[in-house]
Amino acid sequence: xxxxxxxxxxxxxxxxxxxxxxxxxxxxxxxxxxxxxxxxxxxxxxxxxxxxxxxxxxxxxxxxxxxxxxxxxxxxxxxxxxxxxxxxxxxxxxxxxxxxxxxxxxxxxxxxxxxxxxxxxxxxxxxxxxxxxxxxxxxxxxxxxxxxxxxxxxxxxxxxxxxxxxxxxxxxxxxxxxxxxxxxxxxxxxxxxxxxxxxxxxxxxxxxxxxxxxxxxxxxxxxxxxxxxxxxxxxxxxxxxxxxxxxxxxxxxxxxxxxxxxxxxxxxxxxxxxxxxxxxxxxxxxxxxxxxxxxxxxxxxxxx
Amino acid sequence: xxxxxxxxxxxxxxxxxxxxxxxxxxxxxxxxxxxxxxxxxxxxxxxxxxxxxxxxxxxxxxxxxxxxxxxxxxxxxxxxxxxxxxxxxxxxxxxxxxxxxxxxxxxxxxxxxxxxxxxxxxxxxxxxxxxxxxxxxxxxxxxxxxxxxxxxxxxxxxxxxxxxxxxxxxxxxxxxxxxxxxxxxxxxxxxxxxxxxxxxxxxxxxxxxxxxxxxxxxxxxxxxxxxxxxxxxxxxxxxxxxxxxxxxxxxxxxxxxxxxxxxxxxxxxxxxxxxxxxxxxxxxxxxxxxxxxxxxxxxxxxxxxxxxxxxxxxxxxxxxxxxxxxxx
Ligand SMILES: Nc1ncnc2c1ncn2[C@@H]1O[C@H](COP(=O)(O)OP(=O)(O)OP(=O)(O)O)[C@@H](O)[C@H]1O
Ligand code: SF4
Ligand SMILES: [Mg+2]
Numbered sequence: 327x328x329x330x331x332x333x334x335x336x337x338x339x340x341x342x343x344x345x346x347x348x349x350x351x352x353x354x355x356x357x358x359x360x361x362x363x364x365x366x367x368x369x370x371x372x373x374x375x376x377x378x379x380x381x382x383x384x385x386x387x388x389x390x391x392x393x394x395x396x397x398x399x400x401x402x403x404x405x406x407x408x409x410x411x412x413x414x415x416x417x418x419x420x421x422x423x424x425x426x427x428x429x430x431x432x433x434x435x436x437x438x439x440x441x442x443x444x445x446x447x448x449x450x451x452x453x454x455x456x457x458x459x460x461x462x463x464x465x466x467x468x469x470x471x472x473x474x475x476x477x478x479x480x481x482x483x484x485x486x487x488x489x490x491x492x493x494x495x496x497x498x499x500x501x502x503x504x505x506x507x508x509x510x511x512x513x514x515x516x517x518x519x520x521x522x523x524x525x526x527x528x529x530x531x532x533x534x535x536x537x538x539x540x541x542x543x544x545x546x547x548x549x550x551x552x553x554x555x556x557x558x559x560x561x562x563x564x565x566x567x568x569x570x571x572x573x574x575x576x577x578x579x580x581x582x583x584x585x586x587x588x589x590x591x592x593x594x595x596x597x598x599x600x601x602x603x604x605x606x607x608x609x610x611x612x613x614x615x616x617x618x619x620x621x622x623x624x625x626x627x628x629x630x
Numbered sequence: 631x632x633x634x635x636x637x638x639x640x641x642x643x644x645x646x647x648x649x650x651x652x653x654x655x656x657x658x659x660x661x662x663x664x665x666x667x668x669x670x671x672x673x674x675x676x677x678x679x680x681x682x683x684x685x686x687x688x689x690x691x692x693x694x695x696x697x698x699x700x701x702x703x704x705x706x707x708x709x710x711x712x713x714x715x716x717x718x719x720x721x722x723x724x725x726x727x728x729x730x731x732x733x734x735x736x737x738x739x740x741x742x743x744x745x746x747x748x749x750x751x752x753x754x755x756x757x758x759x760x761x762x763x764x765x766x767x768x769x770x771x772x773x774x775x776x777x778x779x780x781x782x783x784x785x786x787x788x789x790x791x792x793x794x795x796x797x798x799x800x801x802x803x804x805x806x807x808x809x810x811x812x813x814x815x816x817x818x819x820x821x822x823x824x825x826x827x828x829x830x831x832x833x834x835x836x837x838x839x840x841x842x843x844x845x846x847x848x849x850x851x852x853x854x855x856x857x858x859x860x861x862x863x864x865x866x867x868x869x870x871x872x873x874x875x876x877x878x879x880x881x882x883x884x885x886x887x888x889x890x891x892x893x894x895x896x897x898x899x900x901x902x903x904x905x906x907x908x909x910x911x912x913x914x915x916x917x918x919x920x921x922x923x924x925x926x927x928x929x930x931x932x933x934x935x936x937x938x939x940x941x942x943x944x945x946x947x948x949x950x951x952x953x954x955x956x957x958x
Contacts, residue, residue: 375825380855383859385855385858385859387850410864411861412858412859412860412861413860413861413862414861417860418856418859418860420852420855420856420859422852424851424852424853425852425853425855425856426853427853427857427870427871427874427875427948428853428857428875428951429874429875429878429950430870430871430874438857438860438862438870439860441860465950465951465954467950467951468954485860
């Protein structure tokens with residue numbers, strides 16, 4: 327099981343001249359997933375989803391400082407442990423095609439992620455994701471976006487890791503391949519792996535995930551069971567999750583007015599307050615603490 | 631393939647126009663220089679040369695004509711493949727150049743290889759160990775090298791290794807006073823070492839700093855991040871992703887550095903009185919040997935051009951993004 331407690335990430339940034347400042351982009355973020363489960367992380371662009379993934383793997387840039395603790399299967403993930411676990415216990419599917427070495431054939435890159443019989447593992451993964459056999463001989467620039475994502479997903483398939491972190495694995499793939507990839511993640515979880523899947527596609531998340539964590543402006547505003555995302559969203563606890571749910575095309579397709587605050591904004595109270603339809607003056611005073619309500623966790627003082 | 635031909639054609643046209651401009655400028659510079667070619671030609675015997683003899687010499691070498699006439703005459707002969715006759719050596723310029731170049735090419739290619747390999751290795755080490763004392767030492771060393779004049783390094787080497795330690799001969803390409811047949815390969819090598827080291831010093835700093843910066847960029851790239859996420863680290867990481875990506879720009883830079891190599895050779899050969907093309911260039915310039923100087927100018931321009939062309943071609947042939955892509 328994976329447990330992230332009170333994670334904060336700040337970047338040291340240089341302003342004009344030599345003045346430095348710490349820019350806190352993730353604040354007091356907590357999520358947990360049991361083995362055999364899939365946690366889907368959803369949230370708007372810039373809410374800190376990729377940073378969470380990089381923090382678990384210990385591949386944040388050097389100007390980043392983190393606070394909080396991460397445990398995997400009872401082991402505290404220190405920088406040394408992360409380095410030891412990377413590629414062995416923990417496998418990562420990165421968000422963009424730029425994560426492939428431009429000068430190395432993609433088949434080789436996938437094989438380098440595998441242990442043991444790497445060539446056959448790579449071929450099996452490619453076949454499963456419907457990549458033609460000659461794709462292994464190609465360089466990244468010769469692949470379409472969807473093909474490159476399938477190559478990236480293959481690296482997780484061949485790794486044999488117990489924790490899979492996938493950062494937006496599906497965009498650009500066609501629907502049948504998406505189904506296959508998602509099914510594969512589900513199988514991994516069913517065989518005892520822990521899966522953390524970051525996605526924009528709530529529909530896909532609902533299909534395979536057990537739990538969903540909703541991110542907003544660098545923190546978790548709600549952790550809910552998949553079943554809570556249904557009907558008119560009444561079972562959801564946080565106003566942002568509800569709004570996100572209603573914004574889906576298959577629901578009301580109502581956009582949420584306003585935009586996510588920037589890390590510089592330093593709002594004293596609830597981060598969602600400027601856009602929240604239920605906001606009261608209390609919301610502006612203190613940051614809401616996470617509370618457990620109906621088997622889920624929410625950061626909203628008015629949630630029931 | 632069609633693209634390749636177009637590319638080479640384009641480069642060649644640029645080269646030819648550059649050559650013409652170079653010749654005109656060199657010619658102008660020489661004809662307005664204060665050196666009297668006749669005096670330089672005759673040397674110390676000038677006192678014994680009367681005005682009639684002087685005119686004869688001038689006429690023989692075509693020095694009595696206007697610079698424009700001289701240039702046109704010289705140019706039309708060059709177009710027929712005749713570079714003329716050297717005034718100081720009194721032999722065809724083409725022969726002198728090929729003879730001197732043979733001496734230089736050994737020196738230059740050794741220095742070129744040495745600086746490329748050493749520079750690449752220490753640059754890579756510095757990048758892999760960024761911000762450690764190793765990196766700081768290498769950086770300090772490179773900045774010091776880069777700001778030290780070549781002739782000074784040459785003199786320092788001469789002083790330490792030739793004068794004090796007496797490990798190597800003080801200069802020349804072969805031992806003085808030994809006839810050509812008796813010169814052994816060992817002698818030649820001994821005479822080569824100090825000039826080669828001096829010449830390679832210039833290139834090392836350049837290639838090392840460049841390699842270091844490029845590799846640092848690569849090591850912070852997304853694909854290295856992903857490789858780390860797959861558990862690669864240390865030398866394996868460098869071997870699989872660093873080397874592959876940094877080698878291409880480094881090799882290209884090294885070929886493009888032919889011009890500096892040539893410039894450095896002039897200085898190194900002068901300091902060590904090594905009988906190469908560089909030394910011949912200085913001689914020709916100081917003694918107003920117009921045909922030889924222009925011949926060397928043409929030759930060295932072509933030499934540098936070939937270096938740059940090879941650099942471009944390597945990129946096109948080796949980089950899969952260009953090789954297997956449709957664009958060029
Ligand atoms: N190296 C960095 N230096 C400073 N700020 C950064 C850095 N990397 C990310 N950030 C900031 O951290 C925040 C979260 O970024 P992150 O990449 O995690 O977003 P995301 O949720 O993955 O978005 P997307 O859905 O677009 O991938 C953003 O506001 C971003 O600007
Ligand atoms: S705390 Fe207040 S502002 Fe924030 S989400 Fe809840 S109701 Fe809205
Ligand atoms: Mg992201």
